[in-house]
Amino acid sequence: MRSKGQIEHDETDVADPRELEFQALIDSDQRIEPRDWMPDGYRKSLIRQIAQHAHSEIVGMQPEGNWITRAPSLRRKAILMAKVQDEAGHGLYLYCAAETLGVDRSELIDLLDQGRQKYSSIFNYPTLTWADVGAIGWLVDGAAITNQIPLCRCSFGPYARAMVRVCKEESFHQRQGFESLYALSHGTTEQHAMAQDAVNRWWWPSVEMLGPPDTESTHSAQSMAWGIKRFSNDELRQRFIDMVAPQAVVLGLTPPDPELRWNEERGHYDFGKPDFEELRRVVGGDGPCNRQRAAHHLKAQEDGAWVRAAAAAYATKHPAASAAA
């Protein structure tokens, strides 16, 4: 009997006993740990996915960080700073998980800066008004949570454990966004209009960020067999829509999708077709802010070089402090 993990392997692939043992662990819902034997494809696939996820957290600080100095109150400012700090933390949990697969964080960061690894398409959209910060929390973090909750059961132990921490913290992100949008939506006419405008702009990119449709998704089948992915992009998209559609009613805001309506028969919301051509364009580098995000990340790396050099020089000069505490 062929195990599930080999569906895309070529037929010449003589069953390696280690591969059978590996797949047996996954099929019995156990976790793979860093020093276990694993197929090269599994390792590469995970490095690609975890790195992209980590980069998304790091680049994701930019659109929101843009509003820290202009948050409308001290309360909102403290919340936003805590959230952006969390994104940095999430990036670090994820780089740490990737490193257990035998890569170094600095290699991954170089690959990002060389444009050879990607981050989520969503962070290539600009944050034009304060309401965008709320819309990001509600929609973007909502979509991220939908994607991340199943990853807490991912077959690779360090990734799954990092996702547990991330998910715990993300729920604050989504709630603060909802609360902020709710306040605007129930504020003055201008504030309401600003909230509606933000939802108009962030709705479709959030629906699209869950990935291309299943018919075009290149990595899905193998990732499912390996227990990296548990639900398809379209399943996650439906789940996301089902979650936020009724919340929009409570917010008093209208999603920019005339086809969005409850389908009693399916037990799900129907919705319009996302513009996957736009998704492809933005992922390919041609979104509104791709160049700005990349340049800013590179600049932050370069601007921080002297701090890292100073810390390294201090550690060399004071070896006592480097000895195990």
Place this chain on the structure above:
Amino acid sequence: MSEETPAPLWEVFIRSKRGLAHNHVGSLHAPDAEMALRNARDVYTRRMEGVSIWVVPSAMITASSPDEKDSFFDPAADKPYRHPTFYSIPKEVQQL
């Protein structure tokens, strides 16, 4: 930027509250132990998740090899008499 030598890797262990042991939570890079501790505080205890932190250079950890895990842990596999459930006790004895 590629010319920089990456700072060493540290494993982080956190005692979540008094009475519990330190648990492994992840790793991070830092040039020395003191900065590793401070970074660990910022990365792993933003919500009061700990009352004490250990950082250990990753290179200092010796681990058992997963390749020989069967033979390595074998000695315990055939000794069920090390568990209390191995022993049958007359019903009259309510607690033992």
